[in-house]
Amino acid sequence: xxxxxxxxxxxxxxxxxxxxxxxxxxxxxxxxxxxxxxxxxxxxxxxxxxxxxxxxxxxxxxxxxxxxxxxxxxxxxxxxxxxxxxxxxxxxxxxxxxxxxxxxxxxxxxxxxxxxxxxxxxxxxxxxxxxxxxxxxxxxxxxxxxxxxxxxxxxxxxxxxxxxxxxxxxxxxxxxxxxxxxxxxxxxxxxxxxxxxxxxxxxxxxxxxxxxxxxxxxxxxxxxxxxxxxxxxxxxxxxxxxxxxxxxxxxxxxxxxxxxxxxxxxxxxxxxxxxxxxxxxxxxxxxxxxxxxxxxxxxxxxxxxxxxxxxxxxxxxxxxxxxxxxxxxxxxxxxxxxxxxxxxxxxxxxxxxxxxxxxxxxxxxxxxxxxxxxxxxxxxxxxxxxxxxxxxxxxxxxxxxxxxxxxxxxxxxxxxxxxxxxxxxxxxxxxxxxxxxxxxxxxxxxxxxxxxxxxxxxxxxxxxxxxxxxxxxxxxxxxxxxxxxxxxxxxxxxxxxxxxxxxxxxxxxxxxxxxxxxxxxxxxxxxxxxxxxxxxxxxxxxxxxxxxxxxxxxxxxxxxxxxxxxxxxxxxxxxxxxxxxxxxxxxxxx
Numbered sequence: 384x385x386x387x388x389x390x391x392x393x394x395x396x397x398x399x400x401x402x403x404x405x406x407x408x409x410x411x412x413x414x415x416x417x418x419x420x421x422x423x424x425x426x427x428x429x430x431x432x433x434x435x436x437x438x439x440x441x442x443x444x445x446x447x448x449x450x451x452x453x454x455x456x457x458x459x460x461x462x463x464x465x466x467x468x469x470x471x472x473x474x475x476x477x478x479x480x481x482x483x484x485x486x487x488x489x490x491x492x493x494x495x496x497x498x499x500x501x502x503x504x505x506x507x508x509x510x511x512x513x514x515x516x517x518x519x520x521x522x523x524x525x526x527x528x529x530x531x532x533x534x535x536x537x538x539x540x541x542x543x544x545x546x547x548x549x550x551x552x553x554x555x556x557x558x559x560x561x562x563x564x565x566x567x568x569x570x571x572x573x574x575x576x577x578x579x580x581x582x583x584x585x586x587x588x589x590x591x592x593x594x595x596x597x598x599x600x601x602x603x604x605x606x607x608x609x610x611x612x613x614x615x616x617x618x619x620x621x622x623x624x625x626x627x628x629x630x631x632x633x634x635x636x637x638x639x640x641x642x643x644x645x646x647x648x649x650x651x652x653x654x655x656x657x658x659x660x661x662x663x664x665x666x667x668x669x670x671x672x673x674x675x676x677x678x679x680x681x682x683x684x685x686x687x688x689x690x691x692x693x694x695x696x697x698x699x700x701x702x703x704x705x706x707x708x709x710x711x712x713x714x715x716x717x718x719x720x721x722x723x724x725x726x727x728x729x730x731x732x733x734x735x736x737x738x739x740x741x742x743x744x745x746x747x748x749x750x751x752x753x754x755x756x757x758x759x760x761x762x763x764x765x766x767x768x769x770x771x772x773x774x775x776x777x778x779x780x781x782x783x784x785x786x787x788x789x790x791x792x793x794x795x796x797x798x799x800x801x802x803x804x805x806x807x808x809x810x811x812x813x814x815x816x817x818x819x820x821x822x823x824x825x826x827x828x829x830x831x832x833x834x835x836x837x838x839x840x841x842x843x844x845x846x847x848x849x850x851x852x853x854x855x856x857x858x859x860x861x862x863x864x865x866x867x868x869x870x871x872x873x874x875x876x877x878x879x880x881x882x883x884x885x886x887x888x889x890x891x892x893x894x895x896x897x898x899x900x901x902x903x904x905x906x907x908x909x910x911x912x913x914x915x916x917x918x919x920x921x922x923x924x925x926x927x928x929x930x931x932x933x934x935x936x937x938x939x940x941x942x943x944x945x946x947x948x949x950x951x952x953x954x955x956x957x958x959x960x961x962x963x964x965x966x967x968x969x970x971x972x973x
Contacts, residue, residue, distance in 0.1 A: 514546055624640045679737060699750060703730055777837065905920055929952075
């Protein structure tokens with residue numbers, strides 16, 4: 384009774400939400416009517432709105448006026464229901480029949496309960512009665528669906544559900560059937576619903592059959608769980624769902640199938656046993672391959688926009704992540720990185736093919752993102768510490784570079800450089816490593832050197848591409864890459880000099896002098912050009928040097944170090960009076 388009450392509350396909730404959505408759409412239609420129509424056209428407009436509300440298409444001839452076309456577009460865009468609206472429409476259509484079937488199911492349950500309590504029917508008779516009732520309802524639904532699609536679908540789902548619950552009671556209460564026999568009977572009932580969904584092109588029936596087939600293994604009440612048999616059954620269910628998708632074009636079934644596999648995979652991913660690892664991993668490969676092939680073919684054949692293939696994009700991403708989780712948990716340690724690399728190549732090839740064939744970037748982003756995640760996982764499986772940071776830096780730089788070569792889009796390639804945030808965070812430990820107290824050249828030195836080189840190299844590459852676009856100013860990301868690369872160079876100079884000299888004052892003095900020289904060079908190199916960014920960069924470096932001298936070094940250095948440092952930096956700054964200026968005579972004429 385609690386379950387029945389809960390279902391009733393859910394149904395009422397959907398009805399209320401749909402009613403609110405309907406009122407909102409009618410208000411939008413009312414506002415649109417006053418905006419696009421004159422009073423003389425109101426009657427014709429109301430007739431068109433009523434046609435839209437009953438889902439009758441509005442036919443526009445080739446001689447339709449622009450105002451009629453505008454009205455048609457506005458009405459079409461404002462009356463198209465969303466997923467929740469479609470569910471509400473389904474609940475409203477033949478709602479009396481649906482309510483009657485729900486009450487009939489409750490009454491049948493009470494009748495059988497009363498008969499069981501008074502021993503009118505024995506255990507065998509009860510099971511036979513339940514199965515016969517399900518078969519009768521299925522048969523009636525099959526004949527009813529020929530004339531009334533929704534009504535027949537309701538009876539088909541009701542009949543299959545009756546059989547599933549009867550088999551569940553037979554297994555749990557009377558221990559009739561074996562788990563395998565029970566599963567076969569339940570699967571046949573759901574397959575009958577699936578067959579009807581194919582014959583009559585019903586998306587809702589197809590989803591219901593998949594859900595019922597996914598629930599069936601939970602109703603067998605098996606004393607021991609045969610994971611291999613379970614996943615073999617799920618493989619058969621998924622192949623059936625893919626078959627329905629191919630025949631009907633309902634790509635939502637692929638995503639629903641992936642959700643079923645993910646739900647059954649979660650317990651195994653959390654507490655994997657050694658005896659099941661190898662075989663279940665093979666099943667995971669099979670599922671991933673099926674979903675990948677089906678999804679890729681669907682994207683290649685689809686002529687829809689990015690919004691239309693959103694289901695395919697979610698499926699592709701979820702498939703890759705689920706596969707990666709299986710490999711990380713179940714694959715042998717020795718082969719893990721190689722397996723991940725192989726699947727990474729598969730997804731990378733899929734990204735390239737889908738982009739070349741469809742010129743759609745959204746599938747490329749999804750497949751490329753999964754491939755990058757697998758690349759990172761494979762790298763982390765083999766490397767650690769400084770080596771891992773270096774590998775991540777090189778891989779992230781190559782991803783951005785290869786993206787530009789494939790897409791020829793500098794904006795997309797620049798966004799890929801955000802992957803360098805990971806190596807940057809990992810490199811923070813190399814800046815404060817104890818190895819700088821022992822020597823200059825070590826693993827932390829190369830971490831900072833390689834990461835700085837990657838940042839600066841990508842910055843120069845993108846700056847060149849921006850300059851080639853009719854001398855367009857560089858973007859913010861390119862500027863940040865150049866600044867980040869030079870920052871790593873300054874940090875490396877500072878740490879290296881402090882590691883090379885035992886006297887910290889000498890190291891600080893040399894570092895500040897080098898910074899000053901770099902700032903002066905960049906500042907005056909941009910003096911005769913319109914490159915204000917470079918001039919500002921040089922001035923900022925010089926300003927930071929002066930701030931460092933006045934706020935830090937003036938207190939920390941010994942008196943001798945202060946004298947030498949301030950003299951050197953001051954002299955360098957004073958030489959700017961003789962740079963970049965032309966000689967003038969006493970009369971002021973050049």
